[in-house]
Amino acid sequence: MDTVRGAAQAERSANQVACLRLLAGTDDPQTVGVISEQTGLSRPTVHAVLDDLLETGLVVATDPSTVGPGRPARAFRFAREAGLVAGVDLGPRGARAIICDLSGRRLGYTELKPDRRGGVSVIQRAIHTVAEESSVDLERLRAIGVALPGVIETNGQLRASLALPELVGLPVADLVSQDLGRPVAVDNDIKLAALAEQRGGAGRGYSDVVYLQIGHRLSVSIVLNGVIRQGRHRLAGELGAQRGMRWTRNAQRGQLTWTSQPTGEAVLRAAAAGDADAQAEIEDFCAQIAVRVATVLLVVDPEIVVVRGGLPPESDVLLRPLEAAVEKELVFPERPPFVSSALGREAVVLGAVGTAFDHFSSGIYQVHGFPSPWTRITHDIPHSLERTTK
Amino acid sequence: MDTVRGAAQAERSANQVACLRLLAGTDDPQTVGVISEQTGLSRPTVHAVLDDLLETGLVVATDPSTVGPGRPARAFRFAREAGLVAGVDLGPRGARAIICDLSGRRLGYTELKPDRRGGVSVIQRAIHTVAEESSVDLERLRAIGVALPGVIETNGQLRASLALPELVGLPVADLVSQDLGRPVAVDNDIKLAALAEQRGGAGRGYSDVVYLQIGHRLSVSIVLNGVIRQGRHRLAGELGAQRGMRWTRNAQRGQLTWTSQPTGEAVLRAAAAGDADAQAEIEDFCAQIAVRVATVLLVVDPEIVVVRGGLPPESDVLLRPLEAAVEKELVFPERPPFVSSALGREAVVLGAVGTAFDHFSSGIYQVHGFPSPWTRITHDIPHSLERTTK
DNA sequence: GGTCTTTAATAAAGCCGGTTGCATAACGGG
DNA sequence: CCCGTTATGCAACCGGCTTTATTAAAGACC
Numbered sequence: 001m002d003t004v005r006g007a008a009q010a011e012r013s014a015n016q017v018a019c020l021r022l023l024a025g026t027d028d029p030q031t032v033g034v035i036s037e038q039t040g041l042s043r044p045t046v047h048a049v050l051d052d053l054l055e056t057g058l059v060v061a062t063d064p065s066t067v068g069p070g071r072p073a074r075a076f077r078f079a080r081e082a083g084l085v086a087g088v089d090l091g092p093r094g095a096r097a098i099i100c101d102l103s104g105r106r107l108g109y110t111e112l113k114p115d116r117r118g119g120v121s122v123i124q125r126a127i128h129t130v131a132e133e134s135s136v137d138l139e140r141l142r143a144i145g146v147a148l149p150g151v152i153e154t155n156g157q158l159r160a161s162l163a164l165p166e167l168v169g170l171p172v173a174d175l176v177s178q179d180l181g182r183p184v185a186v187d188n189d190i191k192l193a194a195l196a197e198q199r200g201g202a203g204r205g206y207s208d209v210v211y212l213q214i215g216h217r218l219s220v221s222i223v224l225n226g227v228i229r230q231g232r233h234r235l236a237g238e239l240g241a242q243r244g245m246r247w248t249r250n251a252q253r254g255q256l257t258w259t260s261q262p263t264g265e266a267v268l269r270a271a272a273a274g275d276a277d278a279q280a281e282i283e284d285f286c287a288q289i290a291v292r293v294a295t296v297l298l299v300v301d302p303e304i305v306v307v308r309g310g311l312p313p314e315s316d317v318l319l320r321p322l323e324a325a326v327e328k329e330l331v332f333p334e335r336p337p338f339v340s341s342a343l344g345r346e347a348v349v350l351g352a353v354g355t356a357f358d359h360f361s362s363g364i365y366q367v368h369g370f371p372s373p374w375t376r377i378t379h380d381i382p383h384s385l386e387r388t389t390k
Numbered sequence: 391m392d393t394v395r396g397a398a399q400a401e402r403s404a405n406q407v408a409c410l411r412l413l414a415g416t417d418d419p420q421t422v423g424v425i426s427e428q429t430g431l432s433r434p435t436v437h438a439v440l441d442d443l444l445e446t447g448l449v450v451a452t453d454p455s456t457v458g459p460g461r462p463a464r465a466f467r468f469a470r471e472a473g474l475v476a477g478v479d480l481g482p483r484g485a486r487a488i489i490c491d492l493s494g495r496r497l498g499y500t501e502l503k504p505d506r507r508g509g510v511s512v513i514q515r516a517i518h519t520v521a522e523e524s525s526v527d528l529e530r531l532r533a534i535g536v537a538l539p540g541v542i543e544t545n546g547q548l549r550a551s552l553a554l555p556e557l558v559g560l561p562v563a564d565l566v567s568q569d570l571g572r573p574v575a576v577d578n579d580i581k582l583a584a585l586a587e588q589r590g591g592a593g594r595g596y597s598d599v600v601y602l603q604i605g606h607r608l609s610v611s612i613v614l615n616g617v618i619r620q621g622r623h624r625l626a627g628e629l630g631a632q633r634g635m636r637w638t639r640n641a642q643r644g645q646l647t648w649t650s651q652p653t654g655e656a657v658l659r660a661a662a663a664g665d666a667d668a669q670a671e672i673e674d675f676c677a678q679i680a681v682r683v684a685t686v687l688l689v690v691d692p693e694i695v696v697v698r699g700g701l702p703p704e705s706d707v708l709l710r711p712l713e714a715a716v717e718k719e720l721v722f723p724e725r726p727p728f729v730s731s732a733l734g735r736e737a738v739v740l741g742a743v744g745t746a747f748d749h750f751s752s753g754i755y756q757v758h759g760f761p762s763p764w765t766r767i768t769h770d771i772p773h774s775l776e777r778t779t780k
Numbered sequence: 781g782g783t784c785t786t787t788a789a790t791a792a793a794g795c796c797g798g799t800t801g802c803a804t805a806a807c808g809g810g
Numbered sequence: 811c812c813c814g815t816t817a818t819g820c821a822a823c824c825g826g827c828t829t830t831a832t833t834a835a836a837g838a839c840c
Contacts (some may be wrong), residue, residue: 011401011826033788040829047789064836070787071835166509208622224614231691232598233724295685299610301621333622401797423817431801437818454806460816461806782840789834798824805818810811 015041015049020058020078024103027077029062050076057082058102067143080105083142086130087353088123089189090148092163096349097126099134102142108134120172124179141182142243145356146172147189147348151234156186159234185355191228192351194221197306199354202342206303210296210336214318215264215309218256218289222300267308272319284319285327293322297336308341398773402439405431409439410448410468414493416537416703419452421463440466447472451755468493473532476520477743478513479579480538482553487516488737489524492532498524507558514569531572535746536562537579537738541624547625549624575745581618584611587696589744592732600686600726603698604708605654612690661707662683663726673709676715681713684719687726698731
């Protein structure tokens, strides 16, 4: 039975969260009066809460602004430089790493070739590399998110992976956590990409998103009410695990096979250039997967479908044929809009750093329920190094 | 911005809920000491909470039990007779109605033939009939749940229905609510059946359930984290809205068509009796839907699949062929168990009364978040009239 | 420069809810 | 009739928030 004991402390904690999220949502320092007005809390309460937050280091006070009449108010700012969060996307063709401050500001990004030494050491190396390149101190690192292709257990172990067979069975979360001494969240790459698109990409503003990735594999991931659908066996979305489709010709790698061109990207490029064979193959492919996609739409009925095909913008060569093929399967006219991915292949690494925010926000902020500042993690932030104003 | 003002009252309210759900979970009156121990609340707090609950009439005090040494303790009991909740399942072949007290105890059940007068009056008539037959006073009615085949808008309007075309466009919830002067919740019949199976039927104990109904139509509904998946257009689960399947031969009614026997039930009966043609047709049918079912399993990855085929127990004639056909489609060995429906056709009306509990629990109980006492609404409660002890 | 106005920060008092601790009431048993 | 046992009720205290009042710190004005 859930006891309600200690609700007073919970109230204080909730107020901390309210003030913190308000400060984290803007760059401008806010005065006590404004915070009080925005949160509905009384002035003394806001003051007490800010005192607590100052002690944690997550909020810093700025010099009183001396404009206008009256006593100048102290202003408070979210201390985005108080910590770092890193995300790593590890695939068979290399690793990507991103490092952000606590407000989601991108401080560094790097790509690495596949590591011949094997194991998970490339994750550690990617984080060290991106930290060096952006001249940040890894001592300030608070949490790490890792994206892997395959089925990942709740404990962070890689249960199955066609793309990274050498890591299967490894407790990736534990290994990386031991290496770097920080909490680590591991999840499937497609799921994390879906999360990134839902929060800061083409699905922004929608809480129910179906993410469809067509590349070397065919994968579907769904975000419902803003959270990734994991599934009982954590394999929700592994549409590649279905038989009877063309990619089973090369089931060893779980990859799609193409005939008019060697790779899916090449087919898309050729179709975009007007190649009739490529266009026909895409139409044929869309007709094959339309039944599955229509079934997903009918069962989940999402607000939007985000499609990533590897060659943005793919609207003409992939999105419209797919949309038309799916429409043929549906009787009801209601159909969610099909849009092209906004984050591209960076969605995975952005999702990785996002899940790091999510999973360990309580540890990072010492208060529970603080959301990751996802609105900041957008694709249009330049890659350039952006130092924090100390 | 969500203010946290008034958290003290929220705490009291939460404690009311904790005590109330404890009392509602058992038939035996509980003493303050036991409640205090079970909820973790202190004795004076429990006393204050119970005073509040006594005023609402949802809890009644019993005479002190005079057993054992020491001063006899006052005992408190959930006042299940303090109100009634009704559920109606309206379909093309008639209506079913059930009426329960606040603890989910079945007080009456009735079935009606289709009403020639049309409209929603049959719903009202069904409720009056079941109330008369069980000799309960409808003045005590607190809320009504209505199940309809078709797509139902959030406001309770029937947007589309192949089975009840004469009701399409009617604001069913508003009409019934005006008729009976009580809050009304309307939802799709299959969705409500899925909810009933998840809470008190074959899916009890699981929070993620896929419910598959094969009868006159083919429908899938999913319950995720204990709540019905509604979908953006409220048509999540309308698998019958997909083209390319055999039932589109008779798309006007959205019904399945069968060749070896006139109806699906007859096919199942014949197959159970050993008819080879019927068995072959079932196998053929399962092969057709296996792709769709497999896709659902891969996207949702539920804990269990509940199948209702109209002829319980259908394990041998329907469930196993379906399971085998789906297994052929999957590469991963993980597959949720397929089980037969436990509630049968009563699932719909049980779901209707359940959603009435859900939607209006705050109004019924004056406290927010109180769950419907679903564990009581089980199939094995006899239909017999069960008067409340006044 | 002194005073006034304006606004922010602090202090005091009170409310609400919960808990602990102790005294008291009601019963059976010796 | 007294005693142990158990439940009840009251008083005191704490933690958090709010309202009200007081003090502090700036600019404006004479």
